[in-house]
Amino acid sequence: MGQLERTLSIVKPDGVSRGLIGEVVGRFERAGIRIAAMRMLHMGKKEAEGFYAVHKDKPFFRTLTDFMSSGPVVVMVLEGQDVIRRNRELMGATNYKDAKPGTIRADFANDIERNVVHGSDSPENAAKEIAYFFSVLDIT
Ligand code: UDP
Ligand code: MG
Numbered sequence: 174m175g176q177l178e179r180t181l182s183i184v185k186p187d188g189v190s191r192g193l194i195g196e197v198v199g200r201f202e203r204a205g206i207r208i209a210a211m212r213m214l215h216m217g218k219k220e221a222e223g224f225y226a227v228h229k230d231k232p233f234f235r236t237l238t239d240f241m242s243s244g245p246v247v248v249m250v251l252e253g254q255d256v257i258r259r260n261r262e263l264m265g266a267t268n269y270k271d272a273k274p275g276t277i278r279a280d281f282a283n284d285i286e287r288n289v290v291h292g293s294d295s296p297e298n299a300a301k302e303i304a305y306f307f308s309v310l311d312i313t
Contacts, residue, residue, distance in 0.1 A: 175255025183291035186244035
């Protein structure tokens with residue numbers, strides 16, 4: 174058995190506008206992952222820049238933060254054994270072209286930037302990213 178963990182998931186603006194919230198949440202639920210918190214919000218440019226600060230020197234930072242502030246997103250705290258890695262598995266590779274069939278990105282993305290979902294990549298980043306959107310009292 175892995176560690177009981179929490180991770181941050183985001184249905185990105187493309188996923189929300191394309192009507193994929195239920196599809197994504199359904200995949201988590203069917204995988205036995207518990208939704209411990211969930212909220213819809215619309216980030217401003219500054220908030221998207223803060224969230225993706227680790228990527229501030231990347232060539233895609235400007236378009237990524239424009240995209241992430243372009244419309245509402247659904248932010249969720251997922252909880253389960255080994256959920257950081259399991260969520261990344263369900264998501265698939267960053268580039269949908271490299272993502273395994275049956276993953277969210279392989280099934281729904283057709284652009285490397287507009288790839289439907291975000292998921293934390295480590296326990297350290299999961300803790301930071303959860304705290305960016307949720308207070309302790311929001312997490313059930
Ligand atoms: N991204 C992009 N071009 C790239 C790499 C990443 O537009 O070459 C975008 C994409 O939306 C990705 C996000 O930046 O999900 C964050 O990149 P990261 O490498 O952290 O990928 P992830 O952890 O989301 O798989
Ligand atoms: Mg990442």
